[in-house]
Amino acid sequence: MVPGTCLYHGFSCEDAQIRGEIAPLLYNARIRHSVSRTQIPGGCILFLSQGFNMRTSNYLLSTLKESPAEAVLESHKLMVRAGYIRKLASGLYTWLPTGLAVLKKVEDIIRDEMAKAGCVELLMPFVQPADLWKESGRWIHYGPELCRFKDRHNVDFVLGPTHEEVITALARNEIKSYKQLPLNLYHIQTKFRDEIRPRFGVMRAREFIMKDGYSFDLTTEGLQKSYRKMYRAYSNIFTRLGLDFRAVQADTGSIGGSSSHEFQVLADAGEDVVAFASESDYASNIELTECLEPKTPRAPATKPMGTVPTPGCHTVDKVANLLKVPANTIAKTLVVVGEKKDPEDKGPAPLIAIVLCGNQTLNEVKCEKIEGVKAPLEFATSDQINAFLGCHPGSIGPVKFPGKIVVDRTAAHMADFYCGANRDGEHLSGVNWDRDVPEYTVADVRNIEEGDPSPDGHGTIVLKRGIEVGHIFALHTKYSDAMQCTVLNEEGKPVNMEMGCYGIGVTRVVAAAVEQHHDENGIIMPETIAPFNVTIVPMNMKKSEKVRDFCEKAYKELTAAGIDVLFDDRSERPGVMFADMELIGAPRMLVVGDRDLEKDQVEIRYRASGERKSVSAETAVSEIISEVKAALGELNSKAKPQEE
RNA sequence: CGGUGAUUAGCGCAGGCCGGUAGCGCAUCUGGUUUGGGACCAGAGGGUCGUAGGUUCGAAUCCUAUAUCACCGACCA
Numbered sequence: 001m002v003p004g005t006c007l008y009h010g011f012s013c014e015d016a017q018i019r020g021e022i023a024p025l026l027y028n029a030r031i032r033h034s035v036s037r038t039q040i041p042g043g044c045i046l047f048l049s050q051g052f053n054m055r056t057s058n059y060l061l062s063t064l065k066e067s068p069a070e071a072v073l074e075s076h077k078l079m080v081r082a083g084y085i086r087k088l089a090s091g092l093y094t095w096l097p098t099g100l101a102v103l104k105k106v107e108d109i110i111r112d113e114m115a116k117a118g119c120v121e122l123l124m125p126f127v128q129p130a131d132l133w134k135e136s137g138r139w140i141h142y143g144p145e146l147c148r149f150k151d152r153h154n155v156d157f158v159l160g161p162t163h164e165e166v167i168t169a170l171a172r173n174e175i176k177s178y179k180q181l182p183l184n185l186y187h188i189q190t191k192f193r194d195e196i197r198p199r200f201g202v203m204r205a206r207e208f209i210m211k212d213g214y215s216f217d218l219t220t221e222g223l224q225k226s227y228r229k230m231y232r233a234y235s236n237i238f239t240r241l242g243l244d245f246r247a248v249q250a251d252t253g254s255i256g257g258s259s260s261h262e263f264q265v266l267a268d269a270g271e272d273v274v275a276f277a278s279e280s281d282y283a284s285n286i287e288l289t290e291c292l293e294p295k296t297p298r299a300p301a302t303k304p305m306g307t308v309p310t311p312g313c314h315t316v317d318k319v320a321n322l323l324k325v326p327a328n329t330i331a332k333t334l335v336v337v338g339e340k341k342d343p344e345d346k347g348p349a350p351l352i353a354i355v356l357c358g359n360q361t362l363n364e365v366k367c368e369k370i371e372g373v374k375a376p377l378e379f380a381t382s383d384q385i386n387a388f389l390g391c392h393p394g395s396i397g398p399v400k401f402p403g404k405i406v407v408d409r410t411a412a413h414m415a416d417f418y419c420g421a422n423r424d425g426e427h428l429s430g431v432n433w434d435r436d437v438p439e440y441t442v443a444d445v446r447n448i449e450e451g452d453p454s455p456d457g458h459g460t461i462v463l464k465r466g467i468e469v470g471h472i473f474a475l476h477t478k479y480s481d482a483m484q485c486t487v488l489n490e491e492g493k494p495v496n497m498e499m500g501c502y503g504i505g506v507t508r509v510v511a512a513a514v515e516q517h518h519d520e521n522g523i524i525m526p527e528t529i530a531p532f533n534v535t536i537v538p539m540n541m542k543k544s545e546k547v548r549d550f551c552e553k554a555y556k557e558l559t560a561a562g563i564d565v566l567f568d569d570r571s572e573r574p575g576v577m578f579a580d581m582e583l584i585g586a587p588r589m590l591v592v593g594d595r596d597l598e599k600d601q602v603e604i605r606y607r608a609s610g611e612r613k614s615v616s617a618e619t620a621v622s623e624i625i626s627e628v629k630a631a632l633g634e635l636n637s638k639a640k641p642q643e644e
Numbered sequence: 645c646g647g648u649g650a651u652u653a654g655c656g657c658a659g660g661c662c663g664g665u666a667g668c669g670c671a672u673c674u675g676g677u678u679u680g681g682g683a684c685c686a687g688a689g690g691g692u693c694g695u696a697g698g699u700u701c702g703a704a705u706c707c708u709a710u711a712u713c714a715c716c717g718a719c720c721a
Binding site for chain 1: 645650654655656657670671678679680681682683712713714715718719720721
């Protein structure tokens with residue numbers, strides 16, 4: 001047997017007969033064992049030489065006309081209908097053959113770009129000992145999302161939601177010298193996070209597949225270089241996947257570290273909001289986007305403070321309606337729980353007032369970072385507020401508030417404003433900072449809004465929704481400090497390694513791709529991740545020997561060329577086959593019928609454009625082969641080489 | 645965790661108020677006619693009505709408990 005490589009990375013083998021045997025085997029190998037790109041030795045091929053099949057008559061197509069009632073997202077409905085996934089339980093999904101084919105192609109592209117960036121693959125366990133988590137401190141801080149259990153010896157374990165602890169433990173044992181650095185290790189593994197509310201199919205599942213990688217460097221400069229490489233690799237990956245995405249600045253969240261970028265696939269169904277500058281390429285997650293201080297100075301106080309009755313008005317809108325004033329003249333005061341100075345203190349926690357302009361909204365991520373505010377953020381309950389102030393939410397204001405007051409930058413520029421009186425049913429008018437509220441601190445705690453100035457000074461902000469498919473973090477020494485992960489430097493002194501961590505939600509990527517590429521007839525996959533590059537749809541094959549012969553020949557030739565083909569050899573009516581083949585998202589369909597064959601022609605239909613063209617029966621197969629190669633080449637060639 | 649709703653055949657649903665041993669569409673199976681856009685005719689199979697108690701001669705239906713699921717919110721890499 002002659003070694004070959006699969007078409008996705010340039011299949012080449014001169015001997016047609018061997019090619020005919022190898023290509024299907026490679027397909028099978030990829031599906032089952034994620035073998036790609038690398039050359040496959042003959043022995044391996046022999047070992048794998050069974051089970052190859054891409055005929056609908058011997059395949060689990062499992063398409064549905066109706067989608068489950070619980071699916072709200074188009075991608076979720078379509079993935080179920082097209083036979084990509086099936087739900088096993090809340091947040092747990094089985095990947096059917098068609099969905100798995102897509103998933104494996106996504107993994108292949110990831111592996112390829114990782115290799116180009118000099119990363120090395122390994123595989124770490126799904127189950128992890130709790131000791132590691134206790135060591136890093138996240139046994140306590142991770143919360144109920146971390147699924148914990150005991151083994152038969154009563155020892156604590158967790159289902160890995162991520163692998164920082166394991167990789168750090170590995171690195172400190174295996175990496176002893178600066179000479180082994182830099183190193184970038186990754187794996188593609190199942191993760192489990194016990195989400196409060198799994199939804200949207202595999203978009204937010206509890207069990208999901210993630211590619212996560214970790215870089216180890218001696219110096220900060222080294223880390224920065226590793227980080228840039230991964231940034232490039234991630235950009236290449238999502239480009240090759242055919243997704244419309246943006247890399248945006250992001251919050252570092254519970255993972256910690258300094259700089260961080262998210263890779264967001266733009267889609268209206270996205271759960272995240274991204275802020276873009278109108279006149280630069282600035283982009284950041286709204287959680288992080290800084291709201292600049294207003295440029296115009298605060299207007300001077302002109303009115304005395306007074307009291308207005310506002311019975312039953314507990315929201316800014318209601319007060320604004322009653323007083324016939326715009327919402328931005330009313331200050332909105334929220335109360336959050338603060339940190340106790342002494343953790344031993346059994347008394348009630350201190351409360352902190354957060355004051356915003358009435359028409360704006362609180363940014364919880366920013367709020368959590370304010371000194372004295374308890375993290376994770378906790379709003380004071382109605383009872384806590386009543387005990388503290390003697391009034392209920394809806395009538396709270398900063399004047400004479402008996403605790404710390406944090407005022408948003410924009411709200412701090414209000415003058416002669418309205419606010420709650422800290423007495424039920426009353427608001428104050430003509431309130432002014434300093435004069436009426438002498439002590440307060442100013443901070444950026446609101447969400448940026450469309451039209452606000454961009455924090456980089458270039459134009460205004462535009463908001464778009466995105467699906468987070470990748471996230472890269474520069475961790476520095478956060479984990480290596482906590483877990484004493486050191487190497488000896490040139491002077492023989494131990495130093496903590498500079499780490500970075502990089503993740504891609506592999507299963508989520510598939511959902512994001514469907515979300516971005518579909519129409520009323522189903523999924524339209526980009527060439528690089530389509531479950532099949534072409535489907536063969538025969539008309540009335542049972543009756544026509546001519547049709548059957550042509551299809552069989554085309555099927556053999558296409559598979560021999562390494563093209564992923566689905567041959568719909570069921571004796572279904574044409575409409576049924578058309579509908580199914582369109583639903584699953586293959587980019588093109590080869591339609592073969594007696595009517596056309598009489599004229600030595602067949603038809604090729606394109607999924608994305610809906611275009612149909614008649615081509616010569618003789619050249620149809622070679623035309624498809626070159627089209628597929630061209631389409632793959634076009635997407636793959638957009639990847640940029642790594643700097644070195 | 646709060647609010648709302650649901651759980652009846654593989655999927656989508658009706659029946660429930662008014663208790664009498666379960667039905668529709670799709671899917672599946674058989675036979676036939678069909679076959680360039682989800683066909684038609686004839687027949688068939690498939691359900692301890694989420695689970696456990698209770699009321700009753702009798703419970704899918706009424707009562708109690710419980711589990712699971714979904715949507716909205718809160719929360720969250």
